[in-house]
Amino acid sequence: MKLSGWGRYPVLDARTYRPRSVDALRDLVLSEPHLVARGNGRAYGDSAINTSATIETQHFNRMIAFDPDTGQLVAEAGVLLGDIIAAFLPRGWFPRVTPGTKFVTIGGAIAADVHGKNHHKDGSFRACVDWIDIMGADGEIRRCSREEDATLFDHTLGGMGLTGIILRAAIRLRPVETAWIRQTTIAAPNLQSAMAAFEAAQDATYSVAWIDCLGAGGNLGRSLVMLGEHAECSDLPSVQACASFNIKSKRKLSIPLDFPAFTLNGLIVRVFNSLYYWAGARKKGEQLVDWDSYFYPLDAILGWNRIYGRKGFAQFQCALPLQQAEAGLTALLTETSKAGAGSFLAVLKRFGKQNSAFSFPMEGYTLALDFPVNAKSLALLERLDKITVDHGGRFYLAKDSRMTAATLRASDPRVDGFKAQRKSQGLATLFQSAQSERLDL
Amino acid sequence: MTKPLVLILGARSDIGKAVAHKFASLGYAVQLAARNASTLDPDKADIELRYAVPVTLHEFDALATETHEAFVMGLPKLPMVAVCAVGLMGQQAVNERDIAAAVRVMRSNYEGPASIMAVLANSFEERGNGTLVGVSSVAGERGRATNYVYGSAKAGFTAFLSGLRNRLSKRGVHVVTVLPGFVATQMTEGMDLPAKLTADPREVADTIARAVERKKDVIYARPVWRMIMLFIRNIPESIFKRMKI
Incomplete structure (x- = not known):
């Protein structure tokens, strides 16, 4: 199937899978040599494309729980910010951090650690994430947060889906009085x-x-x-x-x-x-x-x-x-x-x-x-x-x-550390995108 | 104000789920019915969170027709709208050789759905109102070599719904027949379907909700299917039998 990002460049021929359960997803993780997860395809380039196996997360799109005392929403990674707004703005809640489109999934927002117009004050999407459930190369699901498995948490936010498949997350919404x-x-x-x-x-x-x-x-x-x-x-x-x-x-x-x-x-x-x-x-x-x-x-x-x-x-x-x-x-x-x-x-x-x-x-x-x-x-x-x-x-x-x-490395001294972290955790071979191959991540 | 109530039969199917979401978004309370209903717990939580409506789960086996009366009697409340999205396509090549498989397809698409619709129809008739929605298929409009086992059962279901509508039209009960055309669901995953003719389950759900509201009789997910089926139905059999479609 022909796949591209939102910029429609490059266009690559990729095999796609749409697992409907955690078990089906695990089977793919354990059998495919290389893969990457894809949310709603709003990254502009080739971040969410792997030509041999692109895993679309559209069936992981359920909301799980909401706590009106803390504004914490637990949801599967394929839920769109637009879905959250549709469900919760009428009850007085809005995403704490949102990029310029509401057609992004929670998984994508975490992977790219997106930012919004309030970055100068509230930080990136990371600021509203309490924890993430992520499936590793061994098919195991780990929950990571600032306290628990903090290294995985740190590298997953902004890690472009290269630290595993994001399954669920707990994020905080902000109370608002009006729309x-x-x-x-x-x-x-x-x-x-x-x-x-x-x-x-x-x-x-x-x-x-x-x-x-x-x-x-x-x-x-x-x-x-x-x-x-x-x-x-x-x-x-x-x-x-x-x-x-x-x-x-x-x-x-x-x-x-x-x-x-x-x-x-x-x-x-x-x-x-x-x-x-x-x-x-x-x-x-x-x-x-x-x-x-x-x-x-x-x-x-x-x-x-x-x-x-x-x-x-x-x-x-x-x-x-x-x-x-x-x-x-x-x-x-x-x-x-x-x-x-x-x-x-x-x-x-x-x-x-x-x-x-x-x-x-x-x-x-x-x-x-x-x-x-x-x-x-x-x-x-x-x-x-x-x-x-x-x-x-x-x-x-x-x-x-x-x-x-070469340009990426010249711009960012953190690249080699990120790559080494992926290697040491056994994530580097399985989780790859066309972008990660091009950039040698 | 009490919320209106919708019952979804075959709630695990993509169309069933999409219809549940649509009606919940319109403020309906939802009854989800399927086999192993408790595995629909995550969907119940999702719909309750998104739309702030109550959702209940009900064990239902379309093929266990002897349980259907008890199933309807056992519902905590008789719904205002019942949508049957039960179906099984199977594989034509298998259905041709394996009679047990073929019978299962026939029962899943005709006997089971017709049975539960019949029971609900009687309850709705007694109450004097309600809407029954049956998801049938364009495959039932004409038997084709590539899926006539499935198609013949859907043809039976379509005829059943038509008769039911005829019987109940003066009794306050409305019957909607849905012939979706191609829909991108689990059933059709991996098939090479033309994009312009293929609807998303949410489109089908929108069309169904509109048809319930406006009391439409026979609906397609995309209007183009009405033309296509008109054409296909009118090809003379002497020509049709030689065609590959």
């Missing part, structure tokens, strides 16, 4: 003012910026910084709105076909970016936004990955340490703008502190860009890799589809 977010938009004419806005907003619960990656000269790094807080009942205009968490599900757009490759050329993106910036700059101040539009604007366009055409697209996401962030971001944006390569979705975000064995975030700034796959952008990505490494940065494996093993 609304108070959003404040700050128009930042350049990178320095965008970064200043982030630094001034360290106390905001959520912060993220849309950045115009084609802005050059004085416009370099022109951004809309968006801050958010969970609205309380008293913030809402009517008592009625508070009593009900139900927000009518909006009509979903869907992209019915692959756009031709030239659709998102530099000119169109340039025009879009200008219009978007000025539209955003005009609605300065505070607005009430529903949770779905605030956290998951792109989920409203089903299959948005098709706008990049049949060849797919590649994401670039790096994190830069605080000290070198401004210089690094300036170099990255200058290079992108010079290449005139239109990145439609460009996101800048301040990261807070992060303590973990192999997770992506580090205190500083993260920049995410995406490009249609073609020779020109692949060459640009190589240059962006180099700038990142030169500024002490590292890369998000959940987005990667084309980096080399």
